[in-house]
Amino acid sequence: MNRFRLSERGAERLSISVLLAPAVAVIVLLFLGGLASGFLRSLNYFPLIGLNDFNFDAYFSIFTDNGFLQSLVLTFHIAFTSTLIASILAVASALLLRPAFRGKRIVHFFFSLNLTIPHLVGAIGVLYLFQNSGLVSRIMTGLDLIQRPADFPAMVFDPWAIGIIIQYVWKEIPFIGVIVLAILLSVGEDYESVARSLGANRWQAFRQVTLPLIMPGVVSASVIVFAFTFGAFEIPYLLGRTFPAALPVLAYQSYTDVDLAARPQAMAMAMVIAFISTLLIMAYMKLSRVYIRE
Amino acid sequence: MTQVTLSGLTKIFDQKNPPAVDNLDLEIESGKLTALLGPSGCGKTTTMKMIAGLLRPTSGDILFDGDSILSIKPEERGAVMVFQNYLLFPYMTIADNIGFGLKMRKVNKKEIKSRVQDMLDLVQLPGFEERKPNQLSGGQQQRIALARALIVQPNVLLLDEPLSNLDAHLRDEMRVLIRRIQTEMGITTVFVTHDQEEAVVLADKVALLFDGRLQQFDAPDSFYDTPNTVEIATFFGGTNFIPGYYLDGTITTDIGVFDAPHSLVPEGNAVLSIRPEAVDLGEGGENSVSGTVLSHVYAGRYARFQIRIGDIEIEAVTEPGQVKLFADGDNIPVKFDPDKIWVLGTDTEKHPSAAYTG
Numbered sequence: 064m065n066r067f068r069l070s071e072r073g074a075e076r077l078s079i080s081v082l083l084a085p086a087v088a089v090i091v092l093l094f095l096g097g098l099a100s101g102f103l104r105s106l107n108y109f110p111l112i113g114l115n116d117f118n119f120d121a122y123f124s125i126f127t128d129n130g131f132l133q134s135l136v137l138t139f140h141i142a143f144t145s146t147l148i149a150s151i152l153a154v155a156s157a158l159l160l161r162p163a164f165r166g167k168r169i170v171h172f173f174f175s176l177n178l179t180i181p182h183l184v185g186a187i188g189v190l191y192l193f194q195n196s197g198l199v200s201r202i203m204t205g206l207d208l209i210q211r212p213a214d215f216p217a218m219v220f221d222p223w224a225i226g227i228i229i230q231y232v233w234k235e236i237p238f239i240g241v242i243v244l245a246i247l248l249s250v251g252e253d254y255e256s257v258a259r260s261l262g263a264n265r266w267q268a269f270r271q272v273t274l275p276l277i278m279p280g281v282v283s284a285s286v287i288v289f290a291f292t293f294g295a296f297e298i299p300y301l302l303g304r305t306f307p308a309a310l311p312v313l314a315y316q317s318y319t320d321v322d323l324a325a326r327p328q329a330m331a332m333a334m335v336i337a338f339i340s341t342l343l344i345m346a347y348m349k350l351s352r353v354y355i356r357e
Numbered sequence: 358m359t360q361v362t363l364s365g366l367t368k369i370f371d372q373k374n375p376p377a378v379d380n381l382d383l384e385i386e387s388g389k390l391t392a393l394l395g396p397s398g399c400g401k402t403t404t405m406k407m408i409a410g411l412l413r414p415t416s417g418d419i420l421f422d423g424d425s426i427l428s429i430k431p432e433e434r435g436a437v438m439v440f441q442n443y444l445l446f447p448y449m450t451i452a453d454n455i456g457f458g459l460k461m462r463k464v465n466k467k468e469i470k471s472r473v474q475d476m477l478d479l480v481q482l483p484g485f486e487e488r489k490p491n492q493l494s495g496g497q498q499q500r501i502a503l504a505r506a507l508i509v510q511p512n513v514l515l516l517d518e519p520l521s522n523l524d525a526h527l528r529d530e531m532r533v534l535i536r537r538i539q540t541e542m543g544i545t546t547v548f549v550t551h552d553q554e555e556a557v558v559l560a561d562k563v564a565l566l567f568d569g570r571l572q573q574f575d576a577p578d579s580f581y582d583t584p585n586t587v588e589i590a591t592f593f594g595g596t597n598f599i600p601g602y603y604l605d606g607t608i609t610t611d612i613g614v615f616d617a618p619h620s621l622v623p624e625g626n627a628v629l630s631i632r633p634e635a636v637d638l639g640e641g642g643e644n645s646v647s648g649t650v651l652s653h654v655y656a657g658r659y660a661r662f663q664i665r666i667g668d669i670e671i672e673a674v675t676e677p678g679q680v681k682l683f684a685d686g687d688n689i690p691v692k693f694d695p696d697k698i699w700v701l702g703t704d705t706e707k708h709p710s711a712a713y714t715g
C-alpha cells in the first residue's frame with residue numbers, strides 16, 4: 064500500500080517534470096545560457112572574434128572609466144526616481160479610485176488604458192510635448208509665460224533625465240495602481256474602520272493599517288518597475304543625452320562600436336547591470352519588509 | 358457612562374432599494390447591555406457603523422448623553438466597534454494589536470505594555486503577547502479583538518455578532534466573559550445578534566429589527582409574554598396562535614370562547630396567542646376545551662404534546678411526568694390560563710392561513 068502510494072507520487076512528480084520541461088528548457092537556454100555566454104565574453108573569451116585568453120580587463124577598464132560611473136549614477140537616478148514617484152502616485156490614485164462613485168467603470172477604463180500603449184509611443188508623446196519646440200513650450204510661449212520656446216526648461220536630452228522619468232512615471236502608474244487597487248478592493252475598508260474606531264485619525268489609519276496591508280503588493284509591483292527601468296534601453300536612447308548615457312545605452316554603444324575590443328566591455332556592463340539590479344532589488348525587498356514590520 | 362439616543366436614524370444606500378435602516382428611534386440606557394436583534398440583512402451592522410461614525414446617516418440624529426455627535430469624527434466619539442470577523446491586524450503581534458488604540462493616543466510604551474498585559478489577563482489569554490493573529494483560534498482572536506477595544510476604555514462598546522462565528526461551547530464561554538466584563542466595567546454596550554435566545558440570555562433590553570425598522574424594544578421576557586405582533590411572536594418561536602374576534606375581555610374562536618384580560622387590541626378581529634408552556638392538560642373548568650392527543654415526545658426535562666382541538670392543532674409543553682397520564686388518542690380537557698393568554702392584532706396580509714402554530 065505504502066509502496067504503491069510512493070510510486071504513484073513518484074509518477075506524479077515525473078509527469079509534472081515532463082510537463083514543465085519545455086518551459087524550463089527555454090528559460091535555461093535563453094536566460095542562463097545567455098547569461099553564461101555573456102559572462103564568458105565579458106571575461107575576454109570570445110573565440111569568434113579572436114579573443115581566447117581569460118582576463119578581467121573589461122571590468123577594470125569600465126570601473127576606472129569616469130563615463131561608466133557617471134552612467135551608473137544616472138541610471139540609478141532614473142530607475143529610483145521613476146519607481147518612487149510612480150509608486151507614490153499609483154497608491155494615491157488607487158486610494159482615489161477605490162470608493163464607489165458615478166462613472167467608476169469608465170474612469171477605471173481610462174486609468175488602465177495606457178497599460179496597452181507601447182513605451183515607444185509614450186516616448187514620442189514626451190518628445191512632442193516637452194521638447195523645447197514641443198507643444199507645452201509653444202503653449203507657454205503663446206500664453207506669454209515664457210518669452211521664446213528656447214526658454215522652456217530642458218526636459219528632453221537634459222542632465223536630470225526629466226523626460227525619461229516623465230515617460231516612465233506615466234507608463235508605470237497604472238501598472239502599479241491596478242495591482243494596488245485590486246488589493247485595496249479585496250482587503251476592504253473594514254480594517255481601516257477598526258483603526259478609526261480605536262482612535263486612529265485618517266493619516267494614522269492609512270499609515271498604520273492600509274499601507275502595511277498593501278505594501279507587499281506595492282513592493283512586488285515596484286520591484287518589477289525598478290528592474291525594468293534600470294535595464295531598459297529604448298526610452299533613454301530616445302529621450303536621453305548621449306553623454307552620460309544610461310547604462311543600457313552605453314552597453315549598446317560599446318557593443319556596436321567598430322572596435323571589436325570594446326565587445327568584452329559591453330558584456331561586462333551588461334553583467335554589471337544584471338548584478339546591480341539584482342542586488343538593489345534584494346536590498347529594496349529587505350528594506351520594505353523591515354518597513355512593514357515597523 | 359454614556360446614554361445613546363437614536364432619533365429617526367435612517368440610512369439609504371441606494372435609492373432603488375428600501376432603506377437599510379428606516380427611521381429608527383432607540384434609547385440605549387447608560388451602563389446597560391442592549392441587544393440589537395434581527396435576521397441577517399435587517400440593518401444591524403449599518404446601525405452600529407453609524408453609531409461608531411464609520412457611516413454617515415442619510416437622515417436622523419445620534420446623541421450621546423443628549424448631545425448630537427454626528428459632526429464628531431469616529432476616533433473622537435469614544436464608541437468602539439468590534440467587528441464580526443475580528444479583523445485583527447494580520448502583520449502585528451497580539452501585543453501590538455491590543456495596544457493599537459493606546460499607540461494612536463501616544464501613550465508611552467511602558468504603560469502600553471503593562472495595560473496590554475492587564476487586558477490579556479482580563480480575556481484569559483496571558484502570555485500571548487508575541488504571537489501573530491494567524492496562530493490563534495477563532496475564539497482566541499475574538500477575545501483579542503475584545504481586549505483591543507476595551508483597552509481604550511470606550512464610553513460605548515459596539516459588538517457586532519461577537520459569538521456567531523464560534524462553536525457552541527466557545528459561545529457559552531464568551532457569553533459569560535462578555536457579560537462579566539460588561540457588568541464589571543459598566544460600559545454602555547450594544548450587542549448585535551440574529552439569535553433570539555442569545556439576545557434574551559445576555560441583554561438587559563432587546564431591540565428587535567425587521568427590514569431596518571424597529572419592531573419592539575423591551576425587556577427580554579416581554580418578547581415571549583407580550584409580543585407586539587404575530588410576526589414577532591413567530592420570530593421568537595413556539596407560540597400557539599388561534600384567530601378569533603375580541604370583545605369585552607373575551608375572545609371568540611372556532612374552538613371556543615376564552616377569557617383574555619390582556620390584549621393589544623381593544624376590539625375586533627384578533628389572534629389569541631398562548632405559549633406551549635402555558636397550556637394545561639387534564640384540567641377542566643373555566644377557559645377549557647376538549648382536545649385529542651395526537652402525539653407526544655418525552656424529552657427528559659419536559660414533555661411535548663401535539664393536541665387537536667376542533668380543526669386546530671396546538672402544542673403543549675408540560676412536566677415530563679405527564680407522559681404517563683395521557684396516551685395518544687385520548688380525549689382530554691385543555692385549559693388556557695386567562696392570565697397567560699395574550700391577544701394580538703391580526704396580520705392577515707402576512708399570515709393568510711386561518712390557523713398556525715409558530
Ligand SMILES: Nc1ncnc2c1ncn2[C@@H]1O[C@H](COP(=O)(O)OP(=O)(O)O)[C@@H](O)[C@H]1O
Pocket residue numbers: 370371377395396397398399400401402403404
Ligand atoms: N456598503 C453598502 N452598500 C450598499 N448596501 C449595503 C451596504 N452595507 C449594507 N448594505 C445593505 O443594507 C442592508 C443591511 O445590511 P447590514 O446592516 O449589514 O445587515 P445586518 O448586519 O443586519 O445583517 C442589507 O440589505 C445590505 O445589503
Ligand SMILES: [Mg+2]
Pocket residue numbers: 398401402403517
Ligand atoms: Mg451584520
